Structures are given as C-alpha cells and as structure tokens.
Amino acid sequence: MSARLTVWAPDGMGEVRPGDDLATLVGDLLDAEGLTEADVVVVTSKVVSKAEGRVVAADDREQAITDETVRVVATRARPGAAPLRIVENRLGLVMAAAGVDASNTPAGTVLLLPVDPDASARALREALRARFGIDRLGVVVTDTAGRAWRDGLVDIAIGAAGVAVVDDLRGGVDAHGRPLSVTVTAVVDEIAAASELVRGKAAGRPVAVVRGLGRHVPSGWSNDGGARRLVRGGPDDLFREGVAEAYARGHADGVAGLTPRP
C-alpha cells in the first residue's frame, strides 16, 4: 500500500486573451484525459489575469508596481537597475514588485494579479464541475514568490476553491502519544509547488491537474475563506518590515527622544 499522487500538465494551451472564457479553454485542454472526483486543477495567475483583462498599458513598470503597492516592506538598491521593492499588495501578499509581471506580455504592457483570485478559483471550479459532471473538484490559482531567508522562488497558492487550504493537525498525537509539533500544513501551497514541477516557467503549460489528494478535496465543500486565509497579518507577522527599515525607524525615534513604538 502506498499513497499516490499523479500530477500532469498538458501541452497545447494557446495564448490567452482578454475576454477569453478561461473555463472553456481549460476544459478543452483537459478533455482528452478528463477529470475525475477529487482532482485538483491548478492554473497560473498569469492566464487568469489575461482572461480577466488585467493586462494594462505601462511604459513604466515601476509606476505599475507603485500603483499596486499597499505598503512597502523592504527595499534594496540594485546597481544599474531600479531598486528591489518587496511590498504588500492589495491581496495582502508580500512579494517583490507587488506581483506585477512584465514577462509573457506584449511590450509596453504589464500584467496585474487577478482582482480576487479566490473568486476566480470558485468560478472556474463551478464551470469545470458542470462540464465534467463531478462533485469533488479543487481549483488552485498560483503565483511565483520569493521567500525570506531562502534563495530561489517557489509557486504558492493565491486562490483556492474546493480544496482544503490547510491540514490542521492540532490536537493530534504521534506514535509515542506526544502532541504533534507540526500542526497546520499549508496544503494548497504544496499543491502549487508540486504543479510547478510539471508546468515549468518557459514551457507554455499554465494548467496542471493533481490527482490523488483524497480527503483534501471534500464533498460538500463550502467557501472556507480561500487562499487569502494564508496571509499572515497583524501581530503574528514578525517580519512586517525589513531590518534596515525597522532599524532606521527605531534610530529616528531614539534620536527624537520618543518612547519605543515597535
């Protein structure tokens, strides 16, 4: 006995244009293999954004980043280039360049993230459930993000529907009867990462299917808050500001004789 997942990404998705019906394009792409109960369909935010018309004219990508920024988290000068800006965007996501994408778009345009990727995931889920006649179906919308402390990028979930966003093991015990120290797994982020391994970045495969997730794709799913739930905010976020920014704020307050206000 073993637990088993299959993950595949079909070739053949054409260029997606504003106003295209994404569910039809994705459904057509998946027709050959079909979908079955408890499958999860993963799509990149890039194609969701394109279908939703989130391509905007922007000679100046930097201005587009500024427009998408809710809060600057950290910046760093880069020789010969615009400063790196890690910011919180309107979705609450902390990302370099606010998630504004200038690759795989025509010159003179940039691609913004979907307005509400969880809603996009729910809509795509409903359309695919109807088309393929299945009950249990998950949809995950991905984007690519950097991390603090680790080099390299991984895909994460910025939208989700029909699939458990987290696996909450709190209260569980191990084989020795001791509490599990690892308690809440970000399942949809792991699904996003797994899908990237077959989609690739340059291969023109924006859609993947993950089969075998079983209990993570429940019957009778109702909106559980979506991938937005994974955004950590408030006092739980110990890294709301870069070191340089927090230090500078503290230093200025100290020079001014202000009481600390971390």
Add this chain to the structure above:
Amino acid sequence: MSARLTVWAPDGMGEVRPGDDLATLVGDLLDAEGLTEADVVVVTSKVVSKAEGRVVAADDREQAITDETVRVVATRARPGAAPLRIVENRLGLVMAAAGVDASNTPAGTVLLLPVDPDASARALREALRARFGIDRLGVVVTDTAGRAWRDGLVDIAIGAAGVAVVDDLRGGVDAHGRPLSVTVTAVVDEIAAASELVRGKAAGRPVAVVRGLGRHVPSGWSNDGGARRLVRGGPDDLFREGVAEAYARGHADGVAGLTPRP
C-alpha cells in the same frame, strides 16, 4: 502530450533506531515498486536523524533549542508557553525552535537535525544507486518550516544530492522575446513540498518517490553544493532580524547618539 509526475509514499516503514542503516531500510521499503532512472527519493530529516543517532536526552526542550541556536532572529512571547524563538541554526536554516523536534520521539528526548543533511543525501544516494543499479538518482532530505508573511507550514529541502537544487532560467526569454522575470526556481523545495502531500505528518510514511523529473536529475551529477545553497545570507537577506528586534536596536543606538549601523 503532457509533462507528468508520479509521487508515492509506501506504507510499512517501521520505527527507525539509532545505528540503523537507513539505506537498507529505505531500499527494503522501495523494493516492491523498485526505482528507475531519474527517480528522486525523498526522506524526512526525522528518520535521517534517528538513524544517525541525533536523539538526545533533553528534559528541557528549551535548552536544546538554545544549544542549536547560532543566532536569534526574532522572539515572541506566548501566553502559557515558552516564547516562540525563530533562530538561525547551525545549518544556516532560519526556523522556529531551531528545528529541534519533540514529536515522534520518546518522552525525555528530542531529535536534532542531521549534522550535514547534504552529506546524508549523498550517502543515501550512493547506496541506493548501487542497490538498484541505476545511474541517475536524486535524494532529497526534508524538514518542515514556517514562512515569513504566510500562515501554515510547508516542507522544504535541507539536504539534496543527484538532483538540480535550482532551475536557473536567467537569460531565457518568453514567447514575446522579453526576459523571463522569474529566473531561479528552488526545485528541491518544490519536490519536498510535493512529497509532503503523500507522506503526511501523522501517517508514518517518511519516504516518498518522485518520478518524472527528467532533466532535473542529470547523468554524471557531481556535488553542486546541495540544499545548503538555498540558504540566503549576508546582504541579500533583508529579514535577518525581526521588526521588534531591529527597531529596538535602532532605538537604543539613536538614544545613545550613535551613527546608524543597520
């Protein structure tokens, strides 16, 4: 045509004890399905640590965390519990509790991370290549980590051999001839995340196989630095300190009239 991965995690791995030969245990577990060229075997650091005798007596887990800490990154008080400590450990990994694990170990003991998980991966790779008579084989050693800005935990790679740690697409262009904005993918972290989906936390499946990674598992692999390469250090790490810690340092320096030294 489609790109396709299969990921499975066999049941039946028994308890691993100090001094056990991990390669034999893993090989026995995988015998039924066998391994083939370009497979990647994923094992949790927990079983690597157990086989390597990294179980230590520790009535006081907090002391064990202190011992494993190279540098405190951020702390946060928790009502009714020891403070949360996010620290850099001897492997350069920034983790809560330094990666010290008190679940799935006998009472009165804790489990430390392997001394050199990249070396553990290389040793396991060589033994499994010989046993199964294959050339291209990857091994990834995982652990579970929190992230800045996002709730929930995901598995990451803390050791790797035989598999490309990153997929470096710098210099590549998209279908419009524009440079790819996403450039370096942390492949082994995505493999670790994918494997967690089939291993689970409480299911007693510490070993998984990922089949279908193709070019990421090269022939003639030589040591490329391993998962250690993913540790971001120095000036590239904009989040070496929590906000409260950086602010407090700045404030104290400001009060003392010191020149800023972020």
